[in-house]
Amino acid sequence: MPDGEQISLFDWQGTETVSEAVTHEEISASPQVPIPKGFYQNLQELTTHCQQCQRCDLAPSRTHVVVSRGNPEAPILIIGEGPGQHEDETGLPFVGRAGQLLDKILASVKLDSQNDVYICNIVKCRPPGNRTPTPDESAACKPYLLEQIRLVNPKIILLTGATAVRGLTGDKRGITKIRxxxxxxxxxxxxxxxxxxxxxxxxxxxxxxPKWLMWQDIQAVRAKLDELRQIP
Ligand code: SF4
Incomplete structure (x- = not known):
């Protein structure tokens, strides 16, 4: 099937229907093939598929594809920018110094990084030299992120830094303005x-x-979660 036909065939959104026609192989080989909403039955299937992915230029230099850590049924989903060196080596997001600090920030309001959060990134392969992912790389990886959000279905999403905000919502404002x-x-x-x-x-x-501002923000997150948990 010519590429143009294939793109138009799957260029739709907003339904839970899963297309049988598009295959894992087609998706993982080309960013031109959209991933239909509802394509993955569960996060394990998505993870297995990501590990074979070649949709963008980050694939050749990665050691591991970094999909997630934490609880797939967590009430809070945290999105970072992309894997760094430690994450690329271990295959887990936010495990370097920044990740350890994130765990401490969560613990300061009694949120447990194993149970209360699910952590992932805008791109699942390490950008060389820890550079910011390009718009093309972010776009190629975004359908996986959207599926992660759909499957986890959190009460709250935390966007760490401007790249995460832009990558998910398209909002280009500076992080200090909207944090x-x-x-x-x-x-x-x-x-x-x-x-x-x-x-x-x-x-x-x-x-x-910044540290003081984070303390204000994480307390607001904790309070909101407590409030949402009281809503039946
Ligand atoms: S960053 Fe995402 S789209 Fe690019 S190769 Fe890795 S998993 Fe695939």
Whole structure:
């Protein structure tokens, strides 16, 4: 089938129907083949498929595809930018110094990184030199992210840093302008927060500084989660 025909055949959105015609092989080989909403039955199937993915230029240099860590039924889904060196080596997101700080931030409001959150990234393969993913790379990987969100179906999505905000919502505002604000995206409640790596570079706890701002934001997230849990 010519590429043009294939694209138009699957160029639709907004239904849970799964196309039988598009195959894993076609999807994983080309960013031109959209991944239909509802394509994956579960996260294990998605993970297995991601591990074979060649949809963008990040594939050749990766060691591991980094899909997620945490609880697939968590109430909070956290999205980062992309894997760094430790993540590429281990196959798990947010396990370097920034990840350890993220776990401490969560623990400060009694959120457990094993049970209360599911963590993933905009792109699942490491950009060389930890550069920001390109728009093409983010777009090629985004359908996997959308499927992760659909399957986890969290109460709250946290977007760590400007790349995560832009990658999911398209909002190009600076992170310092929108951090701590609740955003509605596709019926999900999202909050942009500072990236933990930024806090490592700005460790002052003084009021108004990044670390202090994160403390305000994570307390607001905890309060919102408690509120949502009381709604039947
Ligand atoms: S970053 Fe995403 S789209 Fe690109 S090769 Fe990895 S899994 Fe595939």
């Amino acid at each position: 701590g604000q609740w955003l509605a995206w596709q019926n999900y409640l999202c909050m942009p927060i500072l990236h933990p790596a930024y806090l490592l570079r700005n460790p002052s706890p003084e009021p108004g500084k």
